[in-house]
Amino acid sequence: MKRSSFLPFVFPALCAAWIGGIGLGLAACADDSAPGEPTGGDGGSGGKQQDGSGGEPPGGTTTGPGPDEPPPHPDDTLVKIIEAPRPIGCVGVDQSKPTTFFVSADDSNSMASPVHARDLLRLGMEPYPSEIRTHEFLNYYQILYPAAPTGQLTLFPELEAEKDAPEQLYFQVALRSFNAIEPRKPMNITFLVDTSGSMQGPGLTRAKAAVSAIASQLAAGDLVGIVTWGAANNVLLADHVATGPNDPAILAVTDALTASGGTDLKSGLHAGYDLAQKHYAPGRLNRVVLISDGGANVGVTDADRIAMAAEDADKEGIYLLGIATGPALTHNDAIMDTLTDKGRGAYVYLDSTDEATNMFVKRFDETMDIAARSVSVELTLPWYFDMQKFYGEEYATDKTEVAPQHLAPNDAMIFSQVLKTCDPMVVNPSDPVTIRAVWTTPITYAKQTTEVTTTIGELLAAQKMGLPKGRVIVMYAEALKRPGKESLTKAREAALAYDPELADPVIAEIVSLIEKHPQFPAP
Known part of the structure; x- marks a missing residue:
């Protein structure tokens, strides 16, 4: 069986290491093909491994000495290295099966971290490193991929060699949804607006801008409720049927909002969900929009206990959108992040009234709609790969340890990671890579699947789409x-x-x- 040529980015580096570090390998570097290079099975096998180990053992089969030649000396290290290199770094690695990682990028529309960082930087302040969530930067700063057909999701895997580290590869996977369907589904929206004293100033101004921006996108027949909360809760609108965009009643209530008093976040959240559950309808998009600076100084202030309401409601199909209003220096990131994480909802931050327009007019469908529910993504890689660095929220080899997330229309989940081989010598361009996404439809809860299988060589040779920007x-x-x-x-x-x-x-x-x-x- 003819061996495929070794990865061009790996072999020269190994040759240089042999020459400089050991004084060996010159003859091997002069050859067209890498000696002892591993193979992943016959090229006509469709990329499937023959024996679960990625192909023939490193070194393959070599021709023995002729009858008139003496056998090689047992201590001839040159012959050992050039004719049968060993994957030293792979000792102890299970070669019998591929490695599968389950990955999560958080809800595709959680985008608070980069905007809060921007707010601080524009003030000349240094962002808090602990509040930088890289996956939210990939959500906020859009990387354009072609839309999937309506009702489907499309996978776009991309792979790039690391020039200065031959054992590493940069792997980016995009899961793109379909574009928003027109006309969209009718909506039941409950606004839950923090009007406590800490919201005075920029916080309340941005809160009003958020409600007004969303109101500009409503359709006739959408059902709207508005609940304010501080030390006490007030239902300002209930069972209100919108007349269309910029409904006068919604705008009038919004304009009249004032801030004072303490912040009983848990009580306010329950009041908002009670109203949302009262008007819940399976054929509609049911959404609670929580607008706050994240403060909680009255009643229960524990983030996990507060978040239980959001977690329970998500199971019933009432989706959460958390809008943080700042200002930057007093913004409570921890509570808002925990709330939206438990409820598997989007989390955005407004650093200006213009940002409200950006998020809830230009990107309305991304923040308010759902294209796919409970999305789970798995990466199946050759046995010799491990996850060197993952830039999403979480990954694991056990599916139960990674929470599925929701994906909006007009949007993509971006999974970026650095893969590391146990030894570059075992990498085979013909070895398969499979990416699989499983999700349910948001209304009928029907299970859907999409899958892509390719090879390492095909990924490396393919033109890069969104990876460089990512x-x-x-x-x-x-x-x-x-x-x-x-x-x-x-x-x-x-x-x-x-x-x-x-x-x-x-x-x-x-x-x-x-x-x-x-x-x-x-x-």
Whole structure:
């Protein structure tokens, strides 16, 4: 069986290591094919492994010496290395089956972290590293992939070699939904607005902007409720049927909102869900919109206990949208993040009234609708790969340890990770990679599946779509987690290398914000 040529990014590096470190391997580097290179089975097998180990053992089969040649000396290390290299780093790794990871990127519309960071940077402040969630940067800064056919989801896997680390590969997977269906489903929306004293100023101004922006997108027949809460709860609208966009009654109630008193978040959340459950209808999109600065200083203040209401309601199909209003320096990220995580809902942050328009007019369907419920994504890789770094929320080899999430229309879940081989010598371009997504429809709860199987070689050779931009976004977020002259400079250089003219507004914003970071070196 003819061996396929070894990965071009791996073999030269190994040759250099042999020559420089051991003084060996010169003859092997001069050959067209890598000696002892592993194979993953016959090229006509459709990419399936023959024996579960990725193919023939490293070194394969070699021709023995002729009858007139003496046998090789047992201590001839040159012959051992060149004719039969061993995957030293793979000792102890189970070669009998591929590795499967279950991954989660959090709800595809949780986007608070990058906007809160932007708010702080524009004030000349340093974002809190503990509040930088890289997967939310990938949600907020859009990476465009072709839309899936209506009612379906489409997978886009991309793989790139790491030039300076031959044992590593950068792997990005996008799960793209279909575009929003027109006309959309009728909605039952319950606004739960924090009117406690801490909301005075920018908080209440942004809260009003959020309600007004959503109201501009309502259709005739949508059912709307408005509950305010502080130290006490007040139902300002119930059973209100919207007349269409910019309903006068909704706008009048919104304009009249004032802030005062304490913050009983748990009581307010229960009041909002009680109203939402009263008007729940299976054929509609049922949504609770929580608008707050995240403060809780009256009643129960434990985030997990508060979040129980959101978690229970999600099981019934009442979806949560959490809108944080700031301002930046007093924003309570922990409670809002916990609430929306338990309820598997979106979490956004408003740093201005313009951002309310951006999120709830331009991106209305992404934040308010559901295309796929309880999405679970699994990556099945050759046995020699491990997860070096995952930039999503969570991953595991046990499916039960990763919570499924929801995906909106007009949107994509982006999973970015760095894979590491136990030894580059065992990598075979013909080895298969399978990505599988399972979800349920939001109304009928029907189970759906989509799957893509390809090979390492095909992924490496394919034209890259969203991966280069995704890497820039990840580098920016990671630099904010570990800020310093070197990390911020490298993130800026990567952004400019990708888009030197700053024609992409996303890249232009990233470069501008990096330059505002207090630790970025002055010119």
